[in-house]
Amino acid sequence: MKKECIDIGANLTSPSFHEDLEEVIDRAVINGIKTMIITGTSIRASHEALELAKKKPGILYCTAGVHPHDARHCNDRTLESLKCLSENKEVVALGECGLDYNRNFSPPDVQDYWFEAQIELACHLKKPLFLHERDAHNSFLSILKKHREKLPQTVVHCFTGNEQELKAYISQNFYIGITGWICDERRGVHLRNILKYIPLDRLMIETDAPYLLPRTMPRRPASGRNEPAFLLYTLKMVASCLKKSEEEIASITTENAKKFFEIP
Ligand SMILES: [Zn+2]
Structure with a gap:
């Protein structure tokens, strides 16, 4: 069986890809990463992500959202812009949005406000939510719980928290995104034990x-x-932690991503 994967979070609008994006995408596809979802982190980056996605239909999709770091740049046009972006078929989720109290590039109260505003928009549009949380578990969960009734499918991307936080997200039926953090012997080892x-x-x-x-x-x-x-x-590490084959984990995570983002 051949491995095929979906990378549900790639910041391909980053300047570090400006020189060789075509080659980066080709290398991914050759290695079985047939689909990539470009993360939108600001209105501008979300527009750029959409432009890219339109150039590679069926290979690239994107999200539209404002990262908590950027929350302080939101204004009274932000939600309208996100709504317009989300009308494009390439935009498969709202986000990346959430809370990051680790670096607090935007003040926490401003982060809270724009996180909740984006949740409300996703509920209204019935778009999946692609979320970021760092050092903000309690506020993050309590804001989300306020909208439990109408909440669309939700993924906590790049999960790096502890067992109790993981179980709290799972009890809300959230999906969990695992990154190369799990491959980090300095700070990611705990993830290997709680993955199960x-x-x-x-x-x-x-x-x-x-x-x-x-x-x-x-x-x-x-x-x-x-x-x-x-x-x-990351696939290799996840498979070894779960004592399953890479093919099996590739197929399971691919099916989950297709279902979650509604991609063919
Ligand atoms: Zn993130």
């Missing part, structure tokens, strides 16, 4: 490229840049 608590029908994998280069790569590129082709290292 994720129901297989809630598991998805992603690179978060150009960030989080898997540290299990035998020869890491000098640039330190991650790219979708390297999703295979």
